[in-house]
Amino acid sequence: MILAVCANPSVDAFWNIDDIQKGTTNRSTNEQYFPGGKGIHVALALKELNSIVATLGVWGGITGQWIKEECHKKDILTIGPDVKEWTRTCITNKSNTQWKDTEFLGAGPSLTASQTEQFLSSYTQELNKSSVEAVILSGSVPTGMDKDIYKQMVLEARSHDIPSYVDASNKLLDHALEAQPFVVHINREEGKALTGHDDPITIATSLREHCQIAAVTAGKDGLYLAADNHIYHGRHTINQKNIISTIGSGDCLLAGLCKAILTREDIGEWAKLATACGSANCIHPQLGMFNAQDVNRIFNQVRLEII
Structure with missing residues (x-):
């Protein structure tokens, strides 16, 4: 089993507002809602790849329960504390105007020390199960959690001899790196903030x-995977008119990378499967998700260069 951690899940929404005016009413002409948060996207992608998955989160109010129900429909186990404050909502405007891809991101619940302790206790209990093969720590955390929480969780996973994968930014990433996780995934912008370099190979x-x-x-430039003293550059070009949304592509890529590492020996295939998963997300109508058939087709189209 793979444990996907999503401390701050969200209800992800696509709205269509053609023109946003200040200080007055703005109406959407269409709305769609999806279970979200980086760790939820990871869990859904892994399930599509036929992995056994559990997701650890903080589940707030009605919105949190809805996300849990959507995970259960996919046979994804949900663990972690239930709290009264509602899980956040994150809105992306999808109109074909200057406001396209404008985002409004909710903050999520504010946790007490006791609730954070419940979250960490659920994590440790899950790691004590012999079936956990990997832990993936993704995205932001709610207010009230310390910025070194991923560091704590990486160290706890190592004490159980379980590899950890981290996808985070800012202080969460800085502290997590101190614990030397097994895999780290970031995008080029996060890499530039971390290292001061813009070149993905250098990052x-x-x-x-x-x-x-x-x-x-690095967006359309693909994946740069540093492993075994080489850089594996995986790239797949998608016709722009076929792209529905790039939201969740990095999460799907990380899910594919984890799946590949657990099931394949060739590092080049790790890069190809990860790249295929990220690309397949872009053409799928459900946010932060893909179809396994698309992944299999794209896998054979990925261009791989070993640097």
């Missing part, structure tokens, strides 16, 4: 000093 090489495997994504 991946620098990041490798803090983990065994470093994955840096």
